[in-house]
Amino acid sequence: MAKKGKRYRDIQQHVDRLNQYTVDEAISILKKTGSAKFDETVDLASRLGIDARIAEQNIRGTVALPHGTGKSVRVAVFAEGDKAQEAEAAGADVVGTDDLVDKIVDGWLDFDATIATPDLMRSIMPKLGRILGPRGLMPNPKAGTVTMDIAETLQNIKAGQIEYRVERDSGIVHVPIGKTSFEEAQLKDNLNTVMDALVKARPASAKGRYLRSVAISSTMGVGIRIDPQQFL
DSSP states (O other), rough: OOOOOOOHHHHHHTOOOOOOOHHHHHHHHHHHHHOOOSSSEEEEEESSSTTTTTTGGEEEEEEOOOOOOOSSSOOEEHHHHHHHHHHHHHTTTTTESHHHHHHHHTTTTOOSSEOOOOOGGGHHHHHHHHHHTTTTOOOGGGGTTTTSHHHHHHHHHHHHHHEEEEEETTTTEEEEETTSSSSSSHHHHHHHHHHHHHHHTTTTOOOOOSEEEEEEEEEEOEEEEOOOOOOO
Protein backbone atom coordinates (compact mmCIF):
# COMPACT_ATOMS: atom_id res chain seq x y z
CA MET A 1 0.00 0.00 0.00
CA ALA A 2 1.32 3.46 -0.91
CA LYS A 3 2.46 5.55 2.04
CA LYS A 4 0.35 8.64 2.70
CA GLY A 5 2.08 12.03 2.89
CA LYS A 6 2.29 14.14 6.03
CA ARG A 7 -0.30 16.62 4.76
CA TYR A 8 -2.80 13.83 4.06
CA ARG A 9 -2.22 12.33 7.51
CA ASP A 10 -2.74 15.75 9.09
CA ILE A 11 -6.07 16.12 7.29
CA GLN A 12 -7.15 12.67 8.49
CA GLN A 13 -6.82 13.87 12.08
CA HIS A 14 -9.67 16.33 11.49
CA VAL A 15 -12.03 13.72 10.01
CA ASP A 16 -13.73 10.90 11.89
CA ARG A 17 -14.18 8.33 9.16
CA LEU A 18 -16.89 6.53 11.13
CA ASN A 19 -18.97 9.66 11.75
CA GLN A 20 -21.71 11.01 9.49
CA TYR A 21 -21.65 14.79 9.61
CA THR A 22 -24.27 17.40 8.88
CA VAL A 23 -23.85 19.30 5.63
CA ASP A 24 -22.64 22.40 7.48
CA GLU A 25 -20.11 20.40 9.53
CA ALA A 26 -18.76 18.54 6.49
CA ILE A 27 -18.29 21.70 4.43
CA SER A 28 -16.64 23.48 7.36
CA ILE A 29 -14.14 20.63 7.78
CA LEU A 30 -13.46 20.51 4.05
CA LYS A 31 -12.75 24.25 3.95
CA LYS A 32 -10.38 24.03 6.93
CA THR A 33 -8.43 21.12 5.46
CA GLY A 34 -8.33 22.29 1.82
CA SER A 35 -4.80 23.67 2.02
CA ALA A 36 -3.23 22.59 -1.27
CA LYS A 37 -1.27 25.14 -3.30
CA PHE A 38 -3.98 25.21 -5.97
CA ASP A 39 -7.74 25.73 -5.96
CA GLU A 40 -8.95 22.17 -5.40
CA THR A 41 -12.15 20.83 -6.92
CA VAL A 42 -14.83 19.76 -4.45
CA ASP A 43 -16.46 16.46 -5.41
CA LEU A 44 -19.72 14.91 -4.24
CA ALA A 45 -20.18 11.13 -4.30
CA SER A 46 -23.59 9.57 -3.64
CA ARG A 47 -24.14 5.82 -3.56
CA LEU A 48 -27.69 4.95 -4.52
CA GLY A 49 -29.71 1.84 -3.74
CA ILE A 50 -30.48 1.03 -7.35
CA ASP A 51 -29.44 -1.46 -10.01
CA ALA A 52 -28.09 0.57 -12.92
CA ARG A 53 -28.19 -2.51 -15.14
CA ILE A 54 -31.97 -2.09 -15.21
CA ALA A 55 -32.85 0.50 -17.85
CA GLU A 56 -35.40 2.33 -15.69
CA GLN A 57 -32.89 2.65 -12.85
CA ASN A 58 -30.01 3.88 -15.02
CA ILE A 59 -30.31 7.43 -13.71
CA ARG A 60 -28.95 10.24 -15.86
CA GLY A 61 -29.78 13.92 -16.13
CA THR A 62 -28.57 17.49 -15.76
CA VAL A 63 -28.75 20.05 -12.99
CA ALA A 64 -27.79 23.73 -12.95
CA LEU A 65 -25.54 24.59 -10.02
CA PRO A 66 -26.56 28.01 -8.62
CA HIS A 67 -22.91 29.02 -8.21
CA GLY A 68 -21.38 27.07 -11.09
CA THR A 69 -18.41 24.71 -10.80
CA GLY A 70 -15.66 27.30 -10.72
CA LYS A 71 -14.27 25.80 -13.89
CA SER A 72 -14.19 27.20 -17.41
CA VAL A 73 -16.08 24.67 -19.53
CA ARG A 74 -15.04 24.00 -23.13
CA VAL A 75 -17.95 22.92 -25.34
CA ALA A 76 -17.82 21.26 -28.76
CA VAL A 77 -20.96 21.52 -30.89
CA PHE A 78 -21.94 19.30 -33.81
CA ALA A 79 -24.10 21.48 -36.03
CA GLU A 80 -24.29 22.92 -39.51
CA GLY A 81 -25.92 25.84 -41.31
CA ASP A 82 -27.92 28.24 -39.15
CA LYS A 83 -27.44 26.09 -36.05
CA ALA A 84 -23.65 26.23 -36.49
CA GLN A 85 -23.86 30.02 -36.67
CA GLU A 86 -26.08 30.02 -33.57
CA ALA A 87 -23.50 27.93 -31.70
CA GLU A 88 -20.64 30.22 -32.67
CA ALA A 89 -22.60 33.31 -31.65
CA ALA A 90 -23.44 31.70 -28.29
CA GLY A 91 -19.78 31.05 -27.48
CA ALA A 92 -19.07 27.47 -28.53
CA ASP A 93 -15.37 26.63 -28.35
CA VAL A 94 -15.47 24.56 -31.52
CA VAL A 95 -18.22 23.88 -34.09
CA GLY A 96 -18.23 21.37 -36.91
CA THR A 97 -19.65 18.24 -38.52
CA ASP A 98 -17.57 15.62 -40.34
CA ASP A 99 -14.41 17.67 -39.88
CA LEU A 100 -14.94 17.74 -36.11
CA VAL A 101 -15.71 14.02 -36.03
CA ASP A 102 -12.46 13.25 -37.88
CA LYS A 103 -10.50 15.51 -35.56
CA ILE A 104 -11.78 13.62 -32.52
CA VAL A 105 -11.13 10.23 -34.17
CA ASP A 106 -7.53 11.39 -34.67
CA GLY A 107 -7.21 11.92 -30.91
CA TRP A 108 -8.29 15.49 -30.18
CA LEU A 109 -10.28 15.65 -26.93
CA ASP A 110 -9.71 19.20 -25.72
CA PHE A 111 -13.29 19.80 -24.52
CA ASP A 112 -15.46 19.10 -21.48
CA ALA A 113 -18.95 18.74 -23.01
CA THR A 114 -20.64 18.22 -26.36
CA ILE A 115 -23.93 19.25 -27.96
CA ALA A 116 -25.42 17.97 -31.21
CA THR A 117 -28.47 18.63 -33.32
CA PRO A 118 -30.67 15.51 -33.69
CA ASP A 119 -30.13 15.22 -37.44
CA LEU A 120 -26.39 14.68 -37.04
CA MET A 121 -26.51 11.90 -34.46
CA ARG A 122 -26.64 9.15 -37.09
CA SER A 123 -23.33 10.27 -38.55
CA ILE A 124 -21.71 10.94 -35.16
CA MET A 125 -22.64 7.77 -33.27
CA PRO A 126 -20.88 5.11 -35.40
CA LYS A 127 -17.50 6.85 -35.27
CA LEU A 128 -17.55 8.51 -31.86
CA GLY A 129 -19.70 6.23 -29.68
CA ARG A 130 -16.77 4.16 -28.42
CA ILE A 131 -14.53 7.21 -28.00
CA LEU A 132 -16.86 9.64 -26.25
CA GLY A 133 -19.26 7.20 -24.58
CA PRO A 134 -16.88 5.79 -21.94
CA ARG A 135 -15.73 9.35 -21.14
CA GLY A 136 -19.29 10.59 -20.59
CA LEU A 137 -18.88 13.06 -23.44
CA MET A 138 -21.33 11.67 -26.00
CA PRO A 139 -24.33 13.94 -26.75
CA ASN A 140 -27.39 12.34 -25.17
CA PRO A 141 -31.12 13.18 -25.31
CA LYS A 142 -31.57 12.28 -21.61
CA ALA A 143 -28.96 14.86 -20.70
CA GLY A 144 -30.52 17.45 -22.98
CA THR A 145 -27.42 17.69 -25.17
CA VAL A 146 -29.13 16.39 -28.33
CA THR A 147 -31.25 19.40 -29.11
CA MET A 148 -32.22 22.16 -31.53
CA ASP A 149 -32.01 24.69 -28.69
CA ILE A 150 -28.28 25.10 -29.19
CA ALA A 151 -27.80 28.59 -27.74
CA GLU A 152 -29.77 27.99 -24.53
CA THR A 153 -28.18 24.59 -23.88
CA LEU A 154 -24.70 25.98 -24.52
CA GLN A 155 -25.25 28.94 -22.21
CA ASN A 156 -26.58 26.65 -19.45
CA ILE A 157 -23.51 24.41 -19.65
CA LYS A 158 -21.17 27.39 -19.62
CA ALA A 159 -23.03 28.85 -16.62
CA GLY A 160 -22.57 25.75 -14.48
CA GLN A 161 -24.99 23.07 -15.63
CA ILE A 162 -23.53 19.64 -14.94
CA GLU A 163 -24.52 16.17 -16.03
CA TYR A 164 -24.96 13.40 -13.48
CA ARG A 165 -25.07 9.71 -14.27
CA VAL A 166 -24.95 6.61 -12.11
CA GLU A 167 -21.96 4.33 -12.52
CA ARG A 168 -23.24 1.02 -13.81
CA ASP A 169 -21.30 -1.31 -11.50
CA SER A 170 -21.19 0.67 -8.25
CA GLY A 171 -24.44 2.68 -8.21
CA ILE A 172 -22.43 5.82 -7.41
CA VAL A 173 -23.11 9.28 -8.82
CA HIS A 174 -19.95 11.38 -8.80
CA VAL A 175 -20.04 15.12 -9.67
CA PRO A 176 -18.07 18.32 -9.01
CA ILE A 177 -19.85 20.94 -6.88
CA GLY A 178 -17.33 23.77 -6.84
CA LYS A 179 -13.88 24.76 -5.61
CA THR A 180 -12.32 25.04 -2.16
CA SER A 181 -12.17 28.81 -2.74
CA PHE A 182 -15.99 28.96 -2.75
CA GLU A 183 -17.76 30.34 0.30
CA GLU A 184 -19.32 27.69 2.55
CA ALA A 185 -22.81 28.91 1.66
CA GLN A 186 -22.07 28.52 -2.07
CA LEU A 187 -20.87 24.93 -1.63
CA LYS A 188 -23.92 24.16 0.48
CA ASP A 189 -26.28 25.57 -2.17
CA ASN A 190 -24.61 23.55 -4.91
CA LEU A 191 -24.56 20.35 -2.84
CA ASN A 192 -28.22 20.64 -1.86
CA THR A 193 -29.20 21.36 -5.47
CA VAL A 194 -27.56 18.15 -6.68
CA MET A 195 -28.99 16.05 -3.86
CA ASP A 196 -32.48 17.44 -4.47
CA ALA A 197 -32.19 16.43 -8.14
CA LEU A 198 -31.05 12.90 -7.20
CA VAL A 199 -33.90 12.44 -4.71
CA LYS A 200 -36.43 13.58 -7.31
CA ALA A 201 -34.90 11.20 -9.87
CA ARG A 202 -35.57 8.13 -7.71
CA PRO A 203 -37.01 5.40 -9.98
CA ALA A 204 -40.40 4.02 -9.01
CA SER A 205 -38.97 0.50 -9.16
CA ALA A 206 -36.19 1.21 -6.63
CA LYS A 207 -36.74 -0.76 -3.43
CA GLY A 208 -35.32 -0.31 0.05
CA ARG A 209 -33.03 2.49 1.13
CA TYR A 210 -32.37 4.84 -1.79
CA LEU A 211 -29.55 7.06 -0.45
CA ARG A 212 -26.97 4.59 0.83
CA SER A 213 -24.11 7.01 1.43
CA VAL A 214 -23.07 10.59 0.68
CA ALA A 215 -19.58 12.07 0.96
CA ILE A 216 -17.63 15.13 -0.17
CA SER A 217 -13.90 15.51 -0.74
CA SER A 218 -11.42 17.94 -2.21
CA THR A 219 -8.89 16.91 -4.84
CA MET A 220 -6.10 16.33 -2.31
CA GLY A 221 -8.31 15.69 0.71
CA VAL A 222 -10.07 12.77 2.36
CA GLY A 223 -13.68 11.70 2.08
CA ILE A 224 -16.03 13.34 4.59
CA ARG A 225 -19.21 11.34 5.13
CA ILE A 226 -22.57 13.12 5.36
CA ASP A 227 -25.73 11.73 6.94
CA PRO A 228 -28.03 10.87 3.97
CA GLN A 229 -31.17 11.29 6.07
CA GLN A 230 -30.76 15.07 5.82
CA PHE A 231 -31.81 14.97 2.18
CA LEU A 232 -34.98 12.88 2.55
